[in-house]
Amino acid sequence: MARLIALQTHDVRFPTSQTLDGSDAMNPDPDYSAAYLRLRTDAGDGLEGHGFVFTIGRGNDVQVAALRALEEHLVGRDVDETLADLGAVWRELVHDSQLRWLGPEKGIMHMAIGAAVNALWDLKAKRAGKPLWQLLSGMTPEEIVDLVDFRYLTDALTREEALALLRVAEPGRAEREATLLREGYPAYTTTPGWLGYDDDKLARLCRDAVAEGFTQIKLKVGGDLDDDVRRLRIAREVCGPDVRIAVDANQRWGVADAVRWIEALKEFDLAWIEEPTSPDDVLAHAAIAKAVAPVPVATGEHTANRVLFKQFLQAKALGILQLDATRVAGVNENIAILLLAAKFGVPVCPHAGGVGLCEAVQHLAMFDYVAVSGTTEGRLIEFVDHLHEHFVTPVDVRDGRYHAPKSPGAGTEMLGKSIVEYEHG
Amino acid sequence: MARLIALQTHDVRFPTSQTLDGSDAMNPDPDYSAAYLRLRTDAGDGLEGHGFVFTIGRGNDVQVAALRALEEHLVGRDVDETLADLGAVWRELVHDSQLRWLGPEKGIMHMAIGAAVNALWDLKAKRAGKPLWQLLSGMTPEEIVDLVDFRYLTDALTREEALALLRVAEPGRAEREATLLREGYPAYTTTPGWLGYDDDKLARLCRDAVAEGFTQIKLKVGGDLDDDVRRLRIAREVCGPDVRIAVDANQRWGVADAVRWIEALKEFDLAWIEEPTSPDDVLAHAAIAKAVAPVPVATGEHTANRVLFKQFLQAKALGILQLDATRVAGVNENIAILLLAAKFGVPVCPHAGGVGLCEAVQHLAMFDYVAVSGTTEGRLIEFVDHLHEHFVTPVDVRDGRYHAPKSPGAGTEMLGKSIVEYEHG
Numbered sequence: 031m032a033r034l035i036a037l038q039t040h041d042v043r044f045p046t047s048q049t050l051d052g053s054d055a056m057n058p059d060p061d062y063s064a065a066y067l068r069l070r071t072d073a074g075d076g077l078e079g080h081g082f083v084f085t086i087g088r089g090n091d092v093q094v095a096a097l098r099a100l101e102e103h104l105v106g107r108d109v110d111e112t113l114a115d116l117g118a119v120w121r122e123l124v125h126d127s128q129l130r131w132l133g134p135e136k137g138i139m140h141m142a143i144g145a146a147v148n149a150l151w152d153l154k155a156k157r158a159g160k161p162l163w164q165l166l167s168g169m170t171p172e173e174i175v176d177l178v179d180f181r182y183l184t185d186a187l188t189r190e191e192a193l194a195l196l197r198v199a200e201p202g203r204a205e206r207e208a209t210l211l212r213e214g215y216p217a218y219t220t221t222p223g224w225l226g227y228d229d230d231k232l233a234r235l236c237r238d239a240v241a242e243g244f245t246q247i248k249l250k251v252g253g254d255l256d257d258d259v260r261r262l263r264i265a266r267e268v269c270g271p272d273v274r275i276a277v278d279a280n281q282r283w284g285v286a287d288a289v290r291w292i293e294a295l296k297e298f299d300l301a302w303i304e305e306p307t308s309p310d311d312v313l314a315h316a317a318i319a320k321a322v323a324p325v326p327v328a329t330g331e332h333t334a335n336r337v338l339f340k341q342f343l344q345a346k347a348l349g350i351l352q353l354d355a356t357r358v359a360g361v362n363e364n365i366a367i368l369l370l371a372a373k374f375g376v377p378v379c380p381h382a383g384g385v386g387l388c389e390a391v392q393h394l395a396m397f398d399y400v401a402v403s404g405t406t407e408g409r410l411i412e413f414v415d416h417l418h419e420h421f422v423t424p425v426d427v428r429d430g431r432y433h434a435p436k437s438p439g440a441g442t443e444m445l446g447k448s449i450v451e452y453e454h455g
Numbered sequence: 456m457a458r459l460i461a462l463q464t465h466d467v468r469f470p471t472s473q474t475l476d477g478s479d480a481m482n483p484d485p486d487y488s489a490a491y492l493r494l495r496t497d498a499g500d501g502l503e504g505h506g507f508v509f510t511i512g513r514g515n516d517v518q519v520a521a522l523r524a525l526e527e528h529l530v531g532r533d534v535d536e537t538l539a540d541l542g543a544v545w546r547e548l549v550h551d552s553q554l555r556w557l558g559p560e561k562g563i564m565h566m567a568i569g570a571a572v573n574a575l576w577d578l579k580a581k582r583a584g585k586p587l588w589q590l591l592s593g594m595t596p597e598e599i600v601d602l603v604d605f606r607y608l609t610d611a612l613t614r615e616e617a618l619a620l621l622r623v624a625e626p627g628r629a630e631r632e633a634t635l636l637r638e639g640y641p642a643y644t645t646t647p648g649w650l651g652y653d654d655d656k657l658a659r660l661c662r663d664a665v666a667e668g669f670t671q672i673k674l675k676v677g678g679d680l681d682d683d684v685r686r687l688r689i690a691r692e693v694c695g696p697d698v699r700i701a702v703d704a705n706q707r708w709g710v711a712d713a714v715r716w717i718e719a720l721k722e723f724d725l726a727w728i729e730e731p732t733s734p735d736d737v738l739a740h741a742a743i744a745k746a747v748a749p750v751p752v753a754t755g756e757h758t759a760n761r762v763l764f765k766q767f768l769q770a771k772a773l774g775i776l777q778l779d780a781t782r783v784a785g786v787n788e789n790i791a792i793l794l795l796a797a798k799f800g801v802p803v804c805p806h807a808g809g810v811g812l813c814e815a816v817q818h819l820a821m822f823d824y825v826a827v828s829g830t831t832e833g834r835l836i837e838f839v840d841h842l843h844e845h846f847v848t849p850v851d852v853r854d855g856r857y858h859a860p861k862s863p864g865a866g867t868e869m870l871g872k873s874i875v876e877y878e879h880g
Contacts, residue, residue, distance in 0.1 A: 059552070060553065086556045089524050091520065098517075128485065128513035131510050132510060132517065132518065134734065136562045136759060137562015137563055139517065140562070181709065182733040185739060284608075308560075311765075311766065313737070332559055334562075334759075
């Protein structure tokens with residue numbers, strides 16, 4: 031019988047602030063970082079579960095301390111039993127009554143639980159010899175809903191409704207899996223649009239993006255309106271009328287500012303306006319969405335949990351749902367969010383970039399296509415060409431598409447030498 | 456020129472789980488704890504600023520790690536300059552772009568900032584030789600609104616509206632301060648109602664509460680409906696018809712369960728139903744409030760920040776606002792929340808109990824009475840008779856009222872020997 035014998039943590043920080051990669055209206059100088067967790071077993075098969083929380087620098091040590099607080103829940107457990115019921119493990123971790131006080135279900139402690147849950151899924155997928163998206167897509171509807179905690183969701187989505195959605199998608203799974211393996215999943219790129227880049231670099235990167243086959247790009251906005259108009263004009267001229275351009279304000283505005291700013295940018299035919307205001311403000315997003323229609327409002331990378339996503343959907347406060355791999359409590363909670371989005375008919379365009387977010391979130395989008403929503407219509411995964419070289423199984427993005435990973439695991443394993451080289455302190 | 460020269464932290468835990476004090480439907484065995492922070496200066500006056508985050512045990516070490524992450528912001532600063540503009544300090548801490556990623560504005564990092572802000576207020580009040588409530592009540596309306604960050608609030612409350620509210624209250628300040636010093640502020644007690652107590656203990660503690668002059672008590676509910684009916688019947692019989700009885704479900708239910716449960720308890724004439732569901736769920740609270748009217752819905756002790764409180768008020772999702780001294784980012788954010796409550800005409804009945812929450816939150820309620828809402832009508836501060844002996848200036852609750860503290864400071868300083876005795880690990 032194999033047991034989980036160790037939870038190892040690392041405070042990994044990349045000095046990205048030196049190049050202004052990742053700079054936006056709220057985050058002028060991020061140092062892309064990972065609070066990193068490895069679960070080891072005594073199975074003797076060489077397989078480990080890896081997971082992490084993406085942060086942008088200061089405080090990554092606090093995030094690591096939160097990972098450590100989960101050691102007593104995990105170390106010593108029977109591996110087979112644990113991996114056989116990850117729904118139960120999720121509930122045990124999220125509903126630990128003392129840890130729960132620190133959120134509840136939000137912020138540092140919740141993200142730490144997400145990293146642990148994702149590490150367990152990584153281990154489970156490696157042991158099954160499958161990439162995570164394929165492992166999930168092979169589960170029965172009953173097995174999938176057993177992963178989800180429906181507490182606080184039933185006024186919008188019951189277990190029975192979730193089961194019905196999954197059953198409708200079941201007959202088409204094999205065909206969509208074949209399509210996915212053949213064609214990949216659509217991507218868009220944020221590489222051109224960071225706020226710290228000058229106009230020449232912006233134009234050059236837009237040109238590159240189109241040449242590389244991307245059909246959508248995204249620009250950061252919200253610093254200065256005149257600058258934003260000028261940068262959007264450059265981007266639209268370089269990209270031409272057929273490439274979609276989304277904009278991202280990174281929570282910079284209140285309601286009135288958001289509406290005024292978006293009206294001024296509408297002439298550039300916006301694909302969406304992302305994070306116009308506080309990620310906690312369902313009612314403000316609803317007011318903005320109503321005022322700026324038909325431009326859709328997108329949010330999600332800072333949405334703390336499924337309860338907030340539920341309300342955004344109920345209030346028609348978002349038109350594009352931006353799932354994040356490490357903000358909520360891992361794969362299980364993200365499945366709940368995919369089911370909510372499917373119920374409300376809202377497209378999911380995952381947040382990625384950072385460190386390892388592309389590697390992780392592609393599995394969720396591909397699972398969604400095969401087994402939940404059953405479509406890629408109006409859906410794209412964000413892509414940023416940074417830091418992939420530090421991962422054991424980096425993403426394969428070509429011709430504007432994510433090509434489906436075939437290696438076993440959740441994509442969350444960083445190279446040992448990168449961990450050593452960038453370990454902080 | 457004096458400087459802040461040290462930020463010291465302590466992981467203080469009281470073994471309250473041994474007696475089931477504090478047991479409720481979600482928290483069966485809390486160990487009341489404080490992630491504790493002391494700010495020392497080189498002024499040579501012997502004055503320190505003390506603050507803490509209340510937690511219930513596991514994870515208190517993570518909360519302490521978050522306090523430590525603030526050291527680089529605080530140590531080395533000029534004391535006078537820092538204390539002269541606590542609005543600026545609040546913005547600097549809350550909007551640190553890298554730390555902000557860990558919330559934003561919620562959970563462990565946000566609460567840590569709250570403890571630091573409260574410690575600065577404690578120091579400022581001690582240096583002024585005044586209790587915090589009196590220090591705040593002596594500030595001009597302009598000085599008070601300068602403490603508040605109106606980002607994300609202006610769709611509900613602008614700086615000008617806040618100023619107008621404070622100006623209306625200004626002429627009555629002196630008279631209300633005199634009344635407060637003479638009569639104190641109304642309290643209610645939660646001491647009788649913990650879920651882990653048997654029926655005899657419940658009856659005895661209800662009898663004691665009435666004898667001690669309390670006009671309202673609170674019972675925990677949500678474990679089992681038959682038990683709740685039996686316990687409420689006992690409490691109502693012992694207390695008689697004139698004592699108000701509130702109930703608290705500690706987030707146990709979804710919408711449908713909440714409505715069903717409250718309907719079944721309505722015959723006992725409930726003062727309010729507290730935390731019926733997830734503290735993040737504005738829309739669910741609004742639905743419950745509408746369904747169970749006229750029983751008011753109360754929430755707030757787990758409400759992450761002013762943006763969520765704003766929405767609860769906008770959506771008529773709460774009828775009683777339960778401010779908490781250590782959940783949000785300290786005195787400044789609580790002033791924002793008091794101003795929002797005043798704008799919407801909703802009574803504030805602060806959450807207390809735990810460790811030191813009574814000592815801390817009384818200052819905010821008293822400031823509200825003197826300088827913001829100008830009334831105690833429908834308002835009571837929670838009281839639980841636990842752990843006060845560990846504080847330098849314990850609350851003075853007699854005849855069912857909090858008597859106004861007269862010692863300088865924010866009430867947040869724990870006895871040195873208690874810190875030593877209960878330091879964890």
